[in-house]
Amino acid sequence: MDNQYTIQTQNLSKSYKGVEVLNIEELNIPKGQSFGLVGNNGAGKTTYFSLLLDLIQPTTGQIINNDIVVSESEDWKPFTSAFIDESFLIGYLTAEEYFYFIADLRKVTKTEVDELLATFEDFFHDEILNKKKYLRDLSKGNQKKVGIVASFIGNPEVIILDEPFANLDPTTQIRLKKIIKELASAKHTTVLISSHDLLHVTDVCERIVVLDKGVIVKDTLTNETTLKELEAYFGREDEENIELPAKDHSEESAQ
Numbered sequence: 001m002d003n004q005y006t007i008q009t010q011n012l013s014k015s016y017k018g019v020e021v022l023n024i025e026e027l028n029i030p031k032g033q034s035f036g037l038v039g040n041n042g043a044g045k046t047t048y049f050s051l052l053l054d055l056i057q058p059t060t061g062q063i064i065n066n067d068i069v070v071s072e073s074e075d076w077k078p079f080t081s082a083f084i085d086e087s088f089l090i091g092y093l094t095a096e097e098y099f100y101f102i103a104d105l106r107k108v109t110k111t112e113v114d115e116l117l118a119t120f121e122d123f124f125h126d127e128i129l130n131k132k133k134y135l136r137d138l139s140k141g142n143q144k145k146v147g148i149v150a151s152f153i154g155n156p157e158v159i160i161l162d163e164p165f166a167n168l169d170p171t172t173q174i175r176l177k178k179i180i181k182e183l184a185s186a187k188h189t190t191v192l193i194s195s196h197d198l199l200h201v202t203d204v205c206e207r208i209v210v211l212d213k214g215v216i217v218k219d220t221l222t223n224e225t226t227l228k229e230l231e232a233y234f235g236r237e238d239e240e241n242i243e244l245p246a247k248d249h250s251e252e253s254a255q
Ligand SMILES: Nc1ncnc2c1ncn2[C@@H]1O[C@H](COP(=O)(O)OP(=O)(O)OP(=O)(O)O)[C@@H](O)[C@H]1O
Pocket: 016, 021, 039, 040, 041, 042, 043, 044, 045, 046, 047, 048
């Protein structure tokens, strides 16, 4: 039988100078799933994606992408794409030059790229194409738009987006949600996103995993109560720490 999982994570850990920042014994992501990773700052989200993209080496264990151990072979690259941060861009290229460059790598024709870009006209909001501007001179949000759209070139089977909603204006966030939902509805595409935005992530992802200090503390299929549960989970420390103001007796004693 074919492997039903796109991503398999086995006994994975990552430590820096003896300090463990990620420890995932098992995490399997089925083909076609839209998967959301949430967690507070430093929880290990980017570390997990960086391991998945072989940008860093695991301390123990492995990640398997479509039966390929990512740290042992490059064969996962043709069907996997990602936008993690601006380091994925090339600052001295214009947006068009960058899109054609990526297309070349993924063996996609210029005509196919132009067709794809035409479908993102609203998303680009007339600020990206035909501007003769280098990527380094675009705003952070517009750089992000370029990186996200570039990750769609070549119809990849696995798409990994780190914090795709951050730095985007509300209109663009709503457009991006629609785009991700469409992608996620394509059965062959597995979409992994990390986000601090609980509302967006529960809206677009079928499954949410919560990391806390590098460990999975929640793994849930999204339903109508998930957002409330996540809000309660992330709000719990504040609730516990709320101290009721001590009753002020000064006026009473002064009387
Ligand atoms: N090169 C490094 N050297 C030492 N520690 C590192 C290194 N890279 C990451 N870390 C640590 O690993 C932990 C996890 O970081 P990571 O960036 O994966 O978290 P995150 O969940 O993506 O956080 P954020 O929401 O702030 O982006 C943090 O404590 C971070 O300081």
